Amino acid sequence: MTSFAQPQSTTPQGTQPLPRLARDTTAENPWPVALLSQKYHDAVAKWPGAWVEGQISEINTRRSGSAYLTVRDNTEDIAISVSGFGRFAVLAKEFRQGDRVVLHGRPDVWMKQTRLSFLADDIRRVGKGDLMAQIEALRKRLKGEGLFDADQKIPIPEFPHRIGLICAPHARAEGDVITNARLRWPTIDFVVVHAHVQGPNCPPDIIAAIAQLDADPSVDVIIVARGGGSFEDLMGFSDEGVVRAAAQCQTPIVSAIGHEDDWTLIDLAVDMRASTPTDAAKRVVPDVMEQWQLIEEAQRRIRDRIRSRVDNEIRLIEGYANRPSLTQPLTMLEKPQRFVDEARMRLDIAMRRLVDNAEATIERLHASVTALSPQSVLDRGYAVVQNEHGQVIKETSQVSEGETMHITIRSGMLTAQVQEIAPATTSKS
Numbered sequence: 001m002t003s004f005a006q007p008q009s010t011t012p013q014g015t016q017p018l019p020r021l022a023r024d025t026t027a028e029n030p031w032p033v034a035l036l037s038q039k040y041h042d043a044v045a046k047w048p049g050a051w052v053e054g055q056i057s058e059i060n061t062r063r064s065g066s067a068y069l070t071v072r073d074n075t076e077d078i079a080i081s082v083s084g085f086g087r088f089a090v091l092a093k094e095f096r097q098g099d100r101v102v103l104h105g106r107p108d109v110w111m112k113q114t115r116l117s118f119l120a121d122d123i124r125r126v127g128k129g130d131l132m133a134q135i136e137a138l139r140k141r142l143k144g145e146g147l148f149d150a151d152q153k154i155p156i157p158e159f160p161h162r163i164g165l166i167c168a169p170h171a172r173a174e175g176d177v178i179t180n181a182r183l184r185w186p187t188i189d190f191v192v193v194h195a196h197v198q199g200p201n202c203p204p205d206i207i208a209a210i211a212q213l214d215a216d217p218s219v220d221v222i223i224v225a226r227g228g229g230s231f232e233d234l235m236g237f238s239d240e241g242v243v244r245a246a247a248q249c250q251t252p253i254v255s256a257i258g259h260e261d262d263w264t265l266i267d268l269a270v271d272m273r274a275s276t277p278t279d280a281a282k283r284v285v286p287d288v289m290e291q292w293q294l295i296e297e298a299q300r301r302i303r304d305r306i307r308s309r310v311d312n313e314i315r316l317i318e319g320y321a322n323r324p325s326l327t328q329p330l331t332m333l334e335k336p337q338r339f340v341d342e343a344r345m346r347l348d349i350a351m352r353r354l355v356d357n358a359e360a361t362i363e364r365l366h367a368s369v370t371a372l373s374p375q376s377v378l379d380r381g382y383a384v385v386q387n388e389h390g391q392v393i394k395e396t397s398q399v400s401e402g403e404t405m406h407i408t409i410r411s412g413m414l415t416a417q418v419q420e421i422a423p424a425t426t427s428k429s
Helices: 033-045 087-092 130-144 172-184 202-214 240-248 277-284 288-321 329-372 374-379
Strands: 050-062 066-073 078-085 099-110 115-128 162-167 189-194 221-226 253-257 384-387 404-409 412-417
Touching: 033 099, 050 078, 050 087, 066 087, 078 087, 078 099, 087 115, 130 240, 162 172, 162 202, 172 189, 172 221, 172 277, 189 202, 202 221, 202 240, 221 277, 253 277, 329 374
Parallel strands: 078 115, 162 189, 162 221, 221 253
Antiparallel strands: 050 066, 050 099, 066 078, 099 115, 384 404, 404 412
């Protein structure tokens, strides 16, 4: 136990001693607050240690070697604050919200605030907490029905115009969501529905609020927000009716319940879970600065692409303009003209060759005809003898004496009469 110095037994004025017993105090001679707190501490320090059983509703272990818990008796809805150090803090790191435990310790009064607590030195697990077991059984049943399936999720709109917010009246979560959302997207509008976020009124209020916002066609997305709290404080968001309302909601719905380590069944049924209300605001609306940067980057790419396209077209036009076919159009006729000239030359050569070949052929034929012509025979001094019927006389037997014959010579024709027929003589070589 921490020891405290006894306050001086005089009043602030120091005129008379302080009463030793509470019954001796008067309005003129009261105890100071510090003395009363000391009296409480001294009295509680005499109480014996004890083993107590309960369910952990809050737990906070620190690196400094301390642990702070809230242990609740669910049958009476009564809780005590438990603190411990050293070995107890090491043991407490193995426990979570909802665990049922037994602890050993003794009562203690923190004099600075005259607050009664239980200073524990041992902690043991009794079994999984009843509430946790009930929630786990409900989770398995709802999962079996397909309420948590990924294909049931509705995409969150990228640019919502109006957000439906469900939270407690005057809650910090409301300010966190609205402030952070409007910092990112100043034009966003909100429809806020206040509801109980803990206690017996929580489930019906949340169900009604979800139905109200889901029926509003102007609401693009719904956020259910609540700040941190004990395990029991968040129990309303694991209610079966609340979970079914979230799963059946046709408007995209986001849960932002408690802190990052807190979880409830509504987190499994909604379309998106945010770790905190602030995180929900950041995830539901875009950042206007980021969008401006995206727009500026898109504009830059468009300008660069247009500039590149224009530059390419300018280079193409300049290439066309600098072509000889445009600067000197007659050059386009040079190649066809060369083709025509070469064709004409080839045609002339071919025609000359054909004519030369024809002339040579004619000369050969003329020479042959000339060589074979009877006139050439006559020109050499020969004659052709024909009877009066025009038959060429080849044998002496073809004529008789006194018969008229026609003799064709080089320069004309003679008519003669046969006076004598002499036999042919055979010459010997």
